[in-house]
Amino acid sequence: MGLISVPVDPVPSRTKIDLQLHRPYRTWLGFGRLRCDWCGDRWGDHGCTVRESAARLFLYTATASQRAAALDSGEITTTDLKLHRHARPHSRTPARHRRRKPRPYPTPPNPLAALRLELEAATR
Numbered sequence: 001m002g003l004i005s006v007p008v009d010p011v012p013s014r015t016k017i018d019l020q021l022h023r024p025y026r027t028w029l030g031f032g033r034l035r036c037d038w039c040g041d042r043w044g045d046h047g048c049t050v051r052e053s054a055a056r057l058f059l060y061t062a063t064a065s066q067r068a069a070a071l072d073s074g075e076i077t078t079t080d081l082k083l084h085r086h087a088r089p090h091s092r093t094p095a096r097h098r099r100r101k102p103r104p105y106p107t108p109p110n111p112l113a114a115l116r117l118e119l120e121a122a123t124r
Helices: 013-021 049-061 064-073 111-123
Strands: 024-026 034-036
Touching: 013 049, 049 064
Parallel strands: none
Antiparallel strands: 024 034
16 A cells, blocks of 8 residues: 555656766867767757757656756756647648659559569460
8 A cells, every 4th residue: 555655756767767867078179069978979059969859758748847947957948848749730741741743744654564474374
């Protein structure tokens, strides 16, 4: 019965680990571009790609008090709070979900398919 009273953290532990591991550093003796210290990826507005996905998952699963504590400790920034994707009801369908348009010209018959049919008929 003691395990029932243990509080469960809704935030996955790997997101907290990724937020702490992936930190920026400057290349070329401190004068170059920002890169991730852990994975070596390019450092953008929200960090490297792994940190960005970890911050997004943290924002989806964390409570308001956890978000405030992470902001105070510096694990996430105010720009990370804008990572939350809002549902857009009237957005267009992305290109990968649209049906492909039919070709404007007729497709010629496949000569190999006709040859295969002839071979099947000859072997019978």
